[in-house]
Amino acid sequence: MINFEFSNVTEIVFGKETQKQVGEKIRKYSDCQKVLIVYGSDRIKKNDLFQTVEESLQKQKIQCYELGGVLPNPRLGLVRQGIELCRKENITFILAVGGGSPIDTAKAIGVGVPYEGDVWDFYSGKAVPKETLKTAAICTIPAAGSEASQSSVITNEDGWFKKGLNLDLIRPVFSIMNPELTYTLPKYQIGCGVVDMMAHIMERYFTNTADVDLTDRLCEAALRSIIINGEKTLLYPDHYAYRAEIVWAGTLAHNGLFNTGREQDWASHKIAQELSGKYDLAHGASLAIVFPNWMKYVYTHDIDRFVQFAVRVWDVDLAFGKKEEIALEGIDRMQKFFQKLGMPLTLKEAEIPADAFEEMADKATNKDTVTLGNFVKLNKKAVMNIYSRCKGK
């Protein structure tokens, strides 16, 4: 185990009807007069959610401003619009309503408003944010993770660079999570969410840090629960219990607990991000394609860890075969599970051409000047090898 610091200040407000508390909760953390509500599609206006939020804020005499139209792989352009709006109207609190994209957008606006330079500086690594407007979230998508995380990922349309910012400062002050708000999501998006939360855990699980028994077991426990409840929640989309497990697992997968004392990897996310950025493929779908192929590329680096993963998470019997067979069987079972969730397993299935591997690998590795990941450090050639494995027949 390596030394670590861990705190998680985001207050989770979880359960049925909790969206009605949003006004009170904002008031608990801020004496703001104006709130910017950041959201994606008009879905939240077609059901009662938007109205509920407005009513709850009005009770606290808070004026609502809107910034809609956040897209998956949220764009820098809209972040800049949000920053301008906040400055012009003197808005001091940002409420995201939706999934990871509105939340990541809200976080970006939050650090952008008090900053004199361009907000992209924080994502390109040119500057580190010192202050932020307070942000909060009402989650309508399981597995965003962003609702209690220290990260925000934004896509710069000028070159389609997708970059992340990681900092305790940007954790939301609270997040309201009512699993019922996620019932109307299309199955495809639920499937993407389930893969994404599993990937968040696996990026932490595959580590070179020795002596991490407790966090290994916590990761495995969460993965097993996600596997069981992920399948059930697709079959029974309006069953509260299954959905609630998935929604809470999605938060824990990404709030930092599971990586305490461990080096993390995150190569698969970066490789998948280039795919999502270039082809606008949903984040979870990219991960369903990339993660198993990353595994097949790296598993020999620590076969015992892959055996443990296969046995404890995927119930592969220790007598199944040799270590290599056990490890590969675990990966195979994971792919079959992703398939059950309706995910593509290859670029071909996702109707993505095989002609931009070098371009994407160049972007991911900054023209082969940086490596990706920690479990195995991947250079441009390795990343291209993994993209090739993703092709499909």
Add this chain to the structure above:
Amino acid sequence: MINFEFSNVTEIVFGKETQKQVGEKIRKYSDCQKVLIVYGSDRIKKNDLFQTVEESLQKQKIQCYELGGVLPNPRLGLVRQGIELCRKENITFILAVGGGSPIDTAKAIGVGVPYEGDVWDFYSGKAVPKETLKTAAICTIPAAGSEASQSSVITNEDGWFKKGLNLDLIRPVFSIMNPELTYTLPKYQIGCGVVDMMAHIMERYFTNTADVDLTDRLCEAALRSIIINGEKTLLYPDHYAYRAEIVWAGTLAHNGLFNTGREQDWASHKIAQELSGKYDLAHGASLAIVFPNWMKYVYTHDIDRFVQFAVRVWDVDLAFGKKEEIALEGIDRMQKFFQKLGMPLTLKEAEIPADAFEEMADKATNKDTVTLGNFVKLNKKAVMNIYSRCKGK
């Protein structure tokens, strides 16, 4: 799953040499000039710990005051002394150095100083604290749990009442946890700590709340890790990896995560607290005696949960026998494990007489006017039955 709110603001600073950061960390949270250091025995002065703390505080120009002599089952008398000292010297930050007892004492002093009435009001339920001095901890005992929890338990010498206060307000702002600081602890205290952290998890595990798959699995994962590493850390007291797992597991066992969305029980703790309060028996030893006997009294209430516990935590095979046999085998394996840790399993082994069951049961149930626990609600007669089961032959 039931609705819940969860946040854990205590910053955990975990790992080797972290005690050297104490001054900086206090400065991060407070501009205080004076700190009260609360501790138990002079052990921390015999090694370098006290000196390290003083030096780190001096670098921040912080003046140190001392309140030593905290006993296991920490006493109200010393809390009152601490409150007087803080008021007299205008001390505004309290640092506990030690295990659960100094931390619980620090929390009690923290809420007592700004309160006009008697601090016992908060423990007797007569009043609820509105404010507190900031507190922090340097942990020298694994399994305190108190270092990131919202609870404090104090014993009132006037009648030997042991009572708890539970409130988010009293969580420490940070806790420094260096597993190496626990190496010199006697084996008996390590054993007590391991039982205590397991009990913290089991009080959350045995619930009537349905549909709690994720938190069930997280509890089971932590218990398994504690069982393996608890035994190893007794065998190899200065092996960092085993000790680190136990120290971190002790915090997670009690920080509130494992009970998210679940009703908790806590009858065993209350029954054990009367034993500890009356006979000054270590908390963990009381729990080692009481918890298995509580289980044997209640297991028929939800045999399936006890079967799950036996199978997933204690590796009892599902084909071991009928449900009842499997459940009881799980409890039996737990008792054998407690024995390996050097714990007493009966009152007789702890040299405690069997003549005060009614007195203790009266205290625990406030003369049969309140019941204990939620999994099964226990009246005075039930509590006496459990004490009788604890006797031993």
